[in-house]
Amino acid sequence: MKRLLLSAAAMLLVSNAPAPSGAPEYDIVIRGGRVLDGAGNPWVKADVAVKGGIIVRVGDVSGRGAKEIDARGRYVTPGFIDMMDQSGRVLLKNGGAENKLRMGVTTVIAGEGGTPVEAKDIPTYFDTLEKQGIAVNFGTYYSTMQARSKVLGDAAGTPTPAQMKVMEQEVETAMRAGVFGISTALVYSPSNFQSTADLVALAKVAGRCGGYYATHMRDEAAKLVPAIEEAIEIGEKGGVKVEIFHLKAGYRPGWGKLMPQAVQAIAAARARGVDVAADMYPYAAGGTGLDITVPTWVWAEGKAKGIERLKDPAVRARLKQEVAAGSQPDWSNFVEAAGGWDNVILANGHSDTYRQYHGQSIAAIGKALGKDPADAAWDILIGALPKRATALYFMMGEPDIELAMRQPWVSIGSDAGAAEVYGQVDGLGLPHPRAYGNHARVIAEYVKRRPVLTLEDAVRKMTSWPAERMGLSDRGLVRQGMRADLLVFDLAKVDDGASYEKPLASPTGFDDVIVNGVMAIDKGQITGARGGKVLRHSCS
Missing domain, CATH: 3.20.20.140 (Metal-dependent hydrolases)
Known part of the structure; x- marks a missing residue:
């Protein structure tokens, strides 16, 4: 019996020993980061080990990872x-x-x-x-x-x-x-x-x-x-x-x-x-189509009929009055909500004719074209078809x-x-x-x-x-047993980058991104990995 107990103890010691240098114990180990668990708790300094797409340890990790990430001075959070x-x-x-x-x-x-x-x-x-x-x-x-x-x-x-x-x-x-x-x-x-x-x-x-x-x-x-x-x-x-x-x-x-x-x-x-x-x-600013500037009744018989109506000068005269009058029971007037056409900015007219006006207000575009702003907006809308002309509404x-x-x-x-x-x-x-x-x-x-x-x-x-x-239930926290969707970021370097003037600018600071235990961004470089999963809601 004593020999059996000693053997069991020896096995336990072996199982808890650090992995040999030639055999990584984990897929990824994130070392020494400020771990924000996602639940709103203050950060703690810890390592995070990932294996098989799962977070398997948070704390002091002695075993080696096939991929090691030095997170010292950076934050580790859920994705x-x-x-x-x-x-x-x-x-x-x-x-x-x-x-x-x-x-x-x-x-x-x-x-x-x-x-x-x-x-x-x-x-x-x-x-x-x-x-x-x-x-x-x-x-x-x-x-x-x-x-x-x-x-x-x-x-x-x-x-x-x-x-x-x-x-x-x-x-x-x-x-x-x-x-x-x-x-x-x-x-x-x-x-x-x-x-x-x-x-x-x-x-x-x-x-x-x-x-x-x-x-x-x-x-x-x-x-x-x-x-x-x-x-x-x-x-x-x-x-x-x-x-x-x-x-x-x-x-x-x-x-x-x-x-x-x-x-x-x-x-x-x-x-x-x-x-x-x-x-x-x-x-x-919200962003949506210019079609939202058209009262609802225009579309009551469908989109095709609505476009026909929108081309009719007599219909437009009525619509301009309704836009000026404000919202109706069945129509939310985004022009009124934004405070007028000056605060509605053309984002994408999907047309070479209007490309030069991107980033300008509908009021300014109307003035440049010698048109009522509403006419300018609706001409752009029609000119973009079958695509949807879009605008920014500063509301x-x-x-x-x-x-x-x-x-x-x-x-x-x-x-x-x-x-x-x-x-x-x-x-x-x-x-x-x-x-x-x-x-x-x-x-x-x-x-x-x-x-x-x-x-x-x-x-x-x-x-x-x-x-x-x-x-x-298996995502959103840095805890053992959760899916390994993880970020490592440098708070000092985090910036959104994109602005209304430069909406396609890249953000900074998120240099390591892990999806289901797979490196999606590694030291700032996109890996091309496709680690994502389709999430299906269960209907029992």
Whole structure:
């Protein structure tokens, strides 16, 4: 017996001994970094060991890694999660997502506009992404408009009970394929033709799978609070979690008033048990199509008919009056919200005719062309077809941005896609700095340049909180047993780089990025590895 005990002790000593120099014990060891676990705790000095795509040890690591990273003086955190990504289509063309990786993003949740395929084809879509390879982890929502368009196209109208049944079946098919829930973009036509009751019915289907209702709300300007209340109502009646996309008070006349009311409305709903939260991007300008400047009724019979109407001088005369009059019950007036055409900046006209005017206000373009600004905007819109002319709308005030960012239930989403070619515009064709600088800016601007957030909380908002929010129980923390999505960054060097004038500039500071235990960026160099996984929501 004594001999057996001695043998067991000898085996234990051998198993705990450092690995021989010729046989690495781990795939990666990050040495001596300031480890921020992602939960909001202060940093601790520790090593992090990775093997088989998993964090297997945090603390003093004696064994050697096949890859050793010297993190002394740098921070080690979980990889960032982009809660409002737009990469669902572009990743089929190029899975590299370099602009995401370079700002520390290792996981994206897409789908404001749904999936690029029908519900029945989502399993094949997911399989294709995995077979071709993606550099970031990817999850998505399914748009209610995808279901609606199967029975009503892009026109206004109320679905019949039979049509609603078809829509519900489409949502169920998508949920069982692994999407995280349903999404809406109710500020845009034809999505804004959907009623609250219709959305509640579809939410109930998603709710049976523990899904989410994620929404670009019906209004983010003068009627912000009623839009939040509608989203909460859909969540309560539908039995789903509610995610409010890019929370903002995008209405100059309401700066300092609307955001406190919005925060209060969400906090009150949470206090009574509604699982509602929001994400945001840290910029004063939103970016979207010029078509949002056209009142909703123009599109009631579909896009083709709407374009015909928009070419009619008599219709334009009426529209100009409506733009000047402000928002309507079924239309959020972005021109009013921005404070006029002077604060609407042409981003991409998709036309050689208007390329020289990129970066100029619609008011200035109208003056240069000898046109009313509205005519200039709508001519650019038509000239870009079949592509979508885009603009920047300077609608948000910094005090409101700071207030929203401080809320513990707010995470970070870019509202931008991966770039098919790094250094060019993202998959949306919208040159907005959020596509290249979004997550880096949270640290560079709101931690370093002004004390809005602590570094610990900024990291929490981009890691453990969104992971917890989306049910990603194996990501978002630097802890043993978690998936090895990791960043190593030099806080002193972190800068977002991208600006409205130079929206494609690269961020700095994120020199080592690991996705599922694979080096995606190594000493500042993109490796070309495709370590990402498709994240499928479980519907039992």
